[in-house]
Amino acid sequence: MSSPAPPGWHTLPVSALRKALDTAQVSAEALAAHFLQRIEASSLNAFIDVRPEATLAQARLADQRLATGERGPLLGMPIAHKDIFVTRQWRSTAGSKMLADYVSPFDATVVEKLASAGAVCLGKTNCDEFAMGSANENSFFGAVRNPWDTAAVPGGSSGGSAAAVAAGLAPLATGTDTGGSVRQPAAMCGITGIKPTYGRVSRFGMIAFASSLDQGGAMAASAADCAALLTAMSGFDPRDATSLERETDDFVAGMLAPVLTAARSANITESRPLAGLRIGLPREYFAQGLSADVEQAVRIALDGLVALGAELRDISLPRTQLTIPAYYVIAPAEASSNLSRFDGVRYGHRAEHYTDLRDLYRKSRAEGFGAEVRRRIMVGTYVLSHGYYDAYYLQAQKLRRLIAEDFDAAFAQVDLIAGPVSPTVAWNLGDKGDDPVSSYLADIYTLGASLAGLPGLSMPVGFGAGGRPVGLQLIGPRLAESQLLGVAHRFQLSSDWHLRRPPA
Amino acid sequence: MLAQLNSVLGLIESLQAVDTTGVEPMTHAGEPSLRLRADQVTEPDRRADYQQGAPATDHGLYLVPRVIE
Numbered sequence: 204m205s206s207p208a209p210p211g212w213h214t215l216p217v218s219a220l221r222k223a224l225d226t227a228q229v230s231a232e233a234l235a236a237h238f239l240q241r242i243e244a245s246s247l248n249a250f251i252d253v254r255p256e257a258t259l260a261q262a263r264l265a266d267q268r269l270a271t272g273e274r275g276p277l278l279g280m281p282i283a284h285k286d287i288f289v290t291r292q293w294r295s296t297a298g299s300k301m302l303a304d305y306v307s308p309f310d311a312t313v314v315e316k317l318a319s320a321g322a323v324c325l326g327k328t329n330c331d332e333f334a335m336g337s338a339n340e341n342s343f344f345g346a347v348r349n350p351w352d353t354a355a356v357p358g359g360s361s362g363g364s365a366a367a368v369a370a371g372l373a374p375l376a377t378g379t380d381t382g383g384s385v386r387q388p389a390a391m392c393g394i395t396g397i398k399p400t401y402g403r404v405s406r407f408g409m410i411a412f413a414s415s416l417d418q419g420g421a422m423a424a425s426a427a428d429c430a431a432l433l434t435a436m437s438g439f440d441p442r443d444a445t446s447l448e449r450e451t452d453d454f455v456a457g458m459l460a461p462v463l464t465a466a467r468s469a470n471i472t473e474s475r476p477l478a479g480l481r482i483g484l485p486r487e488y489f490a491q492g493l494s495a496d497v498e499q500a501v502r503i504a505l506d507g508l509v510a511l512g513a514e515l516r517d518i519s520l521p522r523t524q525l526t527i528p529a530y531y532v533i534a535p536a537e538a539s540s541n542l543s544r545f546d547g548v549r550y551g552h553r554a555e556h557y558t559d560l561r562d563l564y565r566k567s568r569a570e571g572f573g574a575e576v577r578r579r580i581m582v583g584t585y586v587l588s589h590g591y592y593d594a595y596y597l598q599a600q601k602l603r604r605l606i607a608e609d610f611d612a613a614f615a616q617v618d619l620i621a622g623p624v625s626p627t628v629a630w631n632l633g634d635k636g637d638d639p640v641s642s643y644l645a646d647i648y649t650l651g652a653s654l655a656g657l658p659g660l661s662m663p664v665g666f667g668a669g670g671r672p673v674g675l676q677l678i679g680p681r682l683a684e685s686q687l688l689g690v691a692h693r694f695q696l697s698s699d700w701h702l703r704r705p706p707a
Numbered sequence: 708m709l710a711q712l713n714s715v716l717g718l719i720e721s722l723q724a725v726d727t728t729g730v731e732p733m734t735h736a737g738e739p740s741l742r743l744r745a746d747q748v749t750e751p752d753r754r755a756d757y758q759q760g761a762p763a764t765d766h767g768l769y770l771v772p773r774v775i776e
Contacts, residue, residue, distance in 0.1 A: 308756035401736035415735040444741055528719040548769050553762035560772050578708070582715050598722050600732030605725075607733060640714045656736020681737065 212237050213371030214704060217280060217428040220374060224269060224279040231265035231279030235323045238281045242325065242372045247348045247357075249367040250283070253326035257292040262323045276431050276455070278321030283373035285364050286327035287334055288314050288419070289408045293324070297410045298332040298342040298360075301551045301571035311408025312440045313377060313419055320435045325373050329363030332573045333542065334384055334412045336360050337642050338635065341575045346632055349392060350705040351671055355629040358388030364422050365392035369705055375432050376422045381413050382530050383624070383649025385420035386661035390624035390674020393663040395691060395701060396422040397429050400681050401656035402447035404433075405440035413537035414445075416530075416653050425701045426662065426691035430454040433684065457685025458692050463618070471512070476693045478512030481617040487523035488622030488648050496667030501623050504664035504675045504694070508621070511693055516617055520609045525602055526650040531643055532586050532599035533654070538576075539583025545571060578639060607655040610678075619686060620678040623648055624661045628671035652678045660687040663700040 212220070212234060223229045239255050258281075265279035289295040289307035296302045310318070318324065331341040339347040339362025347362040349355040350370035357366040361378030365388035368376050378385040380398035389396030397420055404419035411417060421432035431454075438451035461468040463479050470478035484505070489498065505515060547553035547567025554566035572580070586595035613620060626645055635642045652659040658681070661674040679687045695701045754767055763770035 305760055308753060308759060441742075441744070445735065445737075447737070448742070525721070525725060528722045531715065532719050532722065547762060548771055550760035550762075557772065560774050563772055574708070578711060578715065581712060582719075585716070586719070594723065595719060597732055598725070598727060599719075600734060601727035601730040602722060602725055604730055604733035605727070607736075637711075638714075639711055640718050643715075643718065654736070 213241055213374070216425060217374055217423065217431055220280060221276065225274060227269070231269065231323055232259055232262040234279065235259060235262035235281050235325065238325055238373060245370060245372055247350055247353070247366050247370055248345050249329055249347050249363040249370065249372055250326045251286045251296055251298070251329050251344050251363070252294045254293055258323060258325055261318065265321045265323055268321055275321050277317065277435050280322050280375060281325050281373055282317060282322045282432070283325045283328050283364060283367050283376040284314060285330050285361050285376065285378050287330060287379045287410045288377060289410065290314050290324070290327065293327045295327070295410070296344070297334070298330045298344060299571065299573065299576070300343040301545050303343060303552070305551060307408070309408065312405035312442060313436050314408065316438070317435055322375070322435070328361070328367055328376060331360035331362070332576050333410065333538070334360040334379055334381055335538070335575050335579055337383070337387055337646055338630070339363065339388070340632065340636060341573055343573060348632070349629050349671070351393060352629070352669060354631050355669070355671055356391070356632055358391030358625070358629060360384040360388070361422065362388045365389055365394055365396070368392070368394045368422050368424060371704065374423065375428060377436065378420045378422045379409060380418050380420050380653065381416045381534060382653045383646050385422060386624050386649050386659050386674070386676060387646070389422055389661040390663070391629040391672060393672030393700070393703060393705070394422060394424055395426050395429050395660070395662045396420060397433060397660040397684065397687065398652070398658060399433060399437060399684050400447070400658045402445050403437040403684070405443045405446055407440055407442040411541040413534040414541060415537060416534060425695050426458065426660070426688045427455070427695070430458045430688045430692070452685070454685055454688055458688035460685065460689065462686050462689040462693070475512030477508060477690060480513045480619070480690070481516055482508060482513050483516050483518035483613055483617030483620045485518055485520040485523065485613070485620060485622055487520050492626050492647070493623060494627045494667070497623050497625070497627060497673050500665035500667055500673035501675055505621060507694060507698060508690070511697060518613050518617060518620070520613060520651060522602070522606050522609050523647065523651060526606055526654060527643060527647060529599045529602045529606060530646070530650040530654060531582070532595050533603065535579040535583035536587050536596050537583070539580045539587065542576070542580055547571070575639065603654050606651055610651065610655045610657060614680045619683070619690065622676050624674040624676040628667040628669065628673060648676060657681060658684045658687055660691055662691045662694065663703070665700055
C-alpha cells in the first residue's frame with residue numbers, strides 16, 4: 204500500500220482528485236482508505252454496509268489500470284451507492300428489514316457502469332425504507348443525522364448519500380428520486396444533486412418503488428462533479444424497458460457549452476454567461492407555506508443569476524397544489540404492486556412462526572415492512588381496488604397529464620424554471636414522525652417535475668434558520684440536463700456556497 | 708395506523724374536485740413506447756445463484772408450508 208493520503212483530501216473537488224490520481228500524487232487505494240477511515244470515524248449513520256476489503260480490492264484494480272497509462276474521468280474515484288442499487292459485493296437492503304441480509308446475485312446497471320469506469324465503491328448508503336420518505340427516518344437501520352446539525356434530519360430518501368457527501372465521507376454518491384429524493388436531501392445537506400429526465404439512468408437493479416417515476420441521480424458538492432458522475436451513470440440500457448434510446452451524452456462538455464443555442468447567445472459575455480436566459484418563477488412556488496428564511500436565500504441566489512445575465516419572469520404552474528394528491532395516489536399504487544414480490548418465499552424476510560401459507564405471507568410482510576411502507580401498500584391497494592380505481596388511480600393519471608401540460612406551457616415562455624426545493628430547512632429528528640401527511644405536504648415543490656418526468660437540480664444557496672442549508676431548484680424541459688448543470692456551474696463559479704463544509 | 712390512513716385518504720380526496728373530462732390518463736413520464744426484442748435466449752441458467760437468498764429450497768424448488776392435505 205502506498206503512503207497515506209494527506210488530511211484534507213475529502214474536501215477536494217473531483218477535478219483535483221483526478222489530477223492527483225493521474226499524476227500518482229495519491230493512489231486510488233490510499234484515497235479509498237482515507238474515505239473508509241472517515242466513514243469508520245463518523246457517527247452520522249450514513250452507511251448501511253461497508254466492506255473495506257471489497258473497496259480496497261477495487262481500488263487496487265484501479266491503480267493497476269492507472270499504472271498501465273489508462274485514464275478516465277472516474278478511474279480510481281471513490282463513490283458511495285444508495286442502498287437501492289443492488290450490488291453483489293455489498294448487501295442490498297433498501298433500508299428494510301425485509302432485505303436486511305439480502306445479497307444480490309447481480310449488480311445494478313449503474314453499479315456495473317461505474318465499476319467498469321474504474322470508480323471505487325465505498326459502500327452502501329442509508330435511505331428511507333424502499334425510498335419512501337423525506338427525512339431518512341423510515342430506515343430499518345436507524346435515522347441518519349444531518350452533518351450541519353446532528354439534531355436535524357438530512358432529508359430523504361437519499362439522506363445517507365447526501366450526508367456522506369456533505370460530511371466528506373465520499374466525494375460522489377448515487378441517489379434515486381421518485382418524488383424529490385435526490386433534490387430534497389441535497390438541499391437539506393448543502394450539496395448539489397441532479398435528477399435527470401426519466402429514462403436517462405437505467406432502472407435495472409434499482410429496487411423498485413414507483414416504476415413510472417423512479418429515476419437514478421447524481422449527488423456531489425458541485426455541479427461540475429455531478430456532471431462527471433451523471434455522464435458515467437446514464438445511457439441506454441436494453442435491460443430497462445423504459446430506458447431512453449439515445450446516444451450517451453457528455454454532460455461535462457454540455458455543462459461548459461453556452462446555456463443557449465447559438466442563435467440566442469449573442470449577448471453572452473464572460474461576465475454575463477447567462478445573458479438572454481429566461482428563468483421562470485412559478486408564483487405557486489413562492490406562495491403561502493414557503494418559510495421566510497428559505498425564500499430570502501432563494502431570492503438572493505436568483506439575484507445572483509440575474510447578475511450573470513439571466514432574466515426572471517413570473518409564471519404559473521396552476522396545478523402545483525394538486526401534485527400532492529396525484530403523487531400520493533400514483534406512487535403508492537405502483538408501490539403496492541411492486542412490493543407484492545416480497546412474500547417470504549423467494550428471497551427476503553420469512554417469519555419464524557406461521558400456521559399455513561397465507562399466514563406465512565401475512566406474517567412475513569407484516570414483520571418485514573416498516574410502518575410507512577405498510578401504509579403506502581394499503582393506500583395503494585385501496586386506490587387500485589374495484590370501485591375506487593376510476594375515482595382515484597385513473598383520476599390521478601389524468602391529473603398527471605394536466606400537470607405535465609402545465610410545464611409544457613411554462614416552457615413555451617421560459618427556458619428554465621427556478622424555485623425552492625423544500626418549504627423549510629431540515630426539521631428536527633422526530634418532529635414529523637407520527638404525521639405522514641405533514642411530511643407529504645413538504646414535497647410540494649419537487650413532485651411536479653417527477654410526475655412530468657423532467658430533469659431537476661438542487662444547488663446550495665445559503666443557510667436559513669439554525670444555520671441549516673437552503674437549496675435552489677432548477678427544473679428544465681426534457682433532456683435539458685446540460686443547461687441545468689451549466690447554469691448551476693456558472694453560479695458556482697461566482698459564489699462559494701458549494702464550498703462550505705459543515706463543522707468537523 | 709387507522710387515523711394516519713384516514714388522514715392520507717383525506718389528502719387524496721381533493722382529486723375528486725378536478726374536472727378531467729376528455730383527458731387521457733398519463734401512465735408514464737415521457738411515455739416510452741415499449742421495445743420488442745428478438746425472441747432469443749439471452750440469460751444463462753443461474754437458478755442456484757438466485758436461490759441463494761431464498762429462506763428454504765430443496766432440489767431447486769422453493770419450500771412453503773403444505774397447502775394440500
